[in-house]
Amino acid sequence: MLKIRNVSKIFSDKKQALQVLTKIGLEVREGEFISLLGPSGCGKSTLLNIIAGLEKPTEGQVNINGQAVAGPGTDRVVVFQDAALFPWLNVLDNVLFGLKRLGIEKKEAKIKAKAMLKTVHLSKFLYSYPHELSGGMRQRVAIARALVMDPQVLLMDEPFGALDEQTRMMLHKELEDIFLETKKTIIFVTHNIREAVRLSDRIIVFGTRPGRVIKQFSVHATRPRQANDSNLVHLENRIMELLQVEIEKVAKEELDDGYSFSKDSIPWDPDRDLGSGI
Numbered sequence: 001m002l003k004i005r006n007v008s009k010i011f012s013d014k015k016q017a018l019q020v021l022t023k024i025g026l027e028v029r030e031g032e033f034i035s036l037l038g039p040s041g042c043g044k045s046t047l048l049n050i051i052a053g054l055e056k057p058t059e060g061q062v063n064i065n066g067q068a069v070a071g072p073g074t075d076r077v078v079v080f081q082d083a084a085l086f087p088w089l090n091v092l093d094n095v096l097f098g099l100k101r102l103g104i105e106k107k108e109a110k111i112k113a114k115a116m117l118k119t120v121h122l123s124k125f126l127y128s129y130p131h132e133l134s135g136g137m138r139q140r141v142a143i144a145r146a147l148v149m150d151p152q153v154l155l156m157d158e159p160f161g162a163l164d165e166q167t168r169m170m171l172h173k174e175l176e177d178i179f180l181e182t183k184k185t186i187i188f189v190t191h192n193i194r195e196a197v198r199l200s201d202r203i204i205v206f207g208t209r210p211g212r213v214i215k216q217f218s219v220h221a222t223r224p225r226q227a228n229d230s231n232l233v234h235l236e237n238r239i240m241e242l243l244q245v246e247i248e249k250v251a252k253e254e255l256d257d258g259y260s261f262s263k264d265s266i267p268w269d270p271d272r273d274l275g276s277g278i
Contacts, residue, residue, distance in 0.1 A: 002028040002051070002153060002185065007060035008210075009046055019210040020046050024060070026204065026213065028153075033179055033186045035196035035203045037239070039246045043211025044189045048157050051187065052078050064152060074102065077151040081158045083138040085130040085145075091117065092126040095145045102149075116148040117141075119178060136167035140174065147182065156188045160195070172198050176224055193239050197232050198225055205242060208249045215242060 009021040021043040028034055036044040049055040051062050053072040062069040064076070077098075085094050092113055099109040117123055120140040130138055139159055146154055160168045176199060179186060190196050196203045200219050207214040217239065221231045 001030060001065060002187075003063045004028075004047075004051070005061050005063070007047065007050060007057045007062065009043065009050065009055065010058045021050075021057075022210040022212050024211070024213060028185060028187065030152075030185055031183045033188065033199060033201045035188045035190055035200040036206065037190060037193065037196045037203055037243075038206030038211065039208050039243065039249075040191075041209045041211075042206040042246075043209065044191075044206060045157055047211070048078070048155050048187065048189050051153070052076050052155050054078075074098075074149055075152040076155055077146040077149050077153075078155045078157060079139075079142050079146050079159045081161045083130070083135075083142040085138055085141055087130050090127045090129050091122060091133070091141050094130070094141055095148055098145060098149050112148050113144075116144040119147070119181070120144045120174065134167070135163050136171055139163065139171065143175070143178070147178065147184070151184070153185045153187060156186060158189050158191065161191070168195070173224070175199065180223060193236055193243075197235050197239070198227070203235075203239065205239065206246075208246045214246070 004024055004026040007021060007024040008019065010017050010019045012018070020041070024043075024047060036047065038044055046055060050057050051069065053069050053076065069076075086097065089097065092110075095113040095117060096109055099112060100106075104112070114123070114126065117126060120143055122137065122140055122144065125133065125137065130141070133141070142159070160171055163171070172195065178184075179199075188196070188199060197219060202219065203217045204213055205215045205217065206212065217235060219232070219235060221229050225232065
């Protein structure tokens with residue numbers, strides 16, 4: 001069980017202080033897939049970094065199985081939008097890298113790495129280098145490298161955001177298969193409503209800065225998911241309606257005084273980007 005208790009985060013320098021998260025409270029069950037979704041600057045990625053131990057909260061605490069998160073650990077592994085592979089290492093050695101740092105015996109580590117690369121359908125590319133792979137293949141290597149560490153929680157920060165739609169759809173299917181096979185707890189940051197609905201057991205919707213949880217949606221659809229499931233389509237529409245108000249706030253804050261917002265000014269495409277990076 002992962003518990004987030006009253007987490008707030010303020011970034012400050014000598015000139016100003018910027019509050020990006022306020023009083024976040026959330027519990028994530030073991031084996032649950034949740035998505036963090038919201039408009040630009042709402043603190044989704046900041047919260048993920050706090051869970052990962054890469055950032056410290058200004059207030060509050062994150063606990064995993066009763067233990068406070070004080071920094072990075074092997075019980076939490078992050079997959080970023082940029083696959084961040086070592087270009088001088090081949091696919092197998094990239095996946096082996098973390099296992100070697102844990103001191104796992106070489107033969108055992110290779111067995112684990114090859115098995116995980118088989119899971120992500122890259123057994124034919126063990127000795128290829130990152131520059132020889134497509135963007136989708138590089139992300140599959142990054143996912144394999146994370147999962148081979150056998151973390152309790154897999155943290156994913158817009159991992160498919162830079163990919164084309166066809167590749168993204170393929171990886172949605174692969175990630176769901178991996179989730180069903182491994183039963184890992186996954187916390188997934190996305191700015192894509194359809195992606196969140198397609199993958200998640202539960203969607204946590206954030207309001208605009210300072211980020212706060214404004215609503216949670218449970219996804220009542222059987223797995224493996226079908227794109228034309230009426231439950232998913234209905235949920236997309238509900239989330240879009242909720243986020244319209246939050247996007248209006250962002251538009252008024254970021255655009256000049258000559259901008260006027262009308263109900264029809266946003267083309268409601270469920271794949272529309274709603275902000276990333278914060």
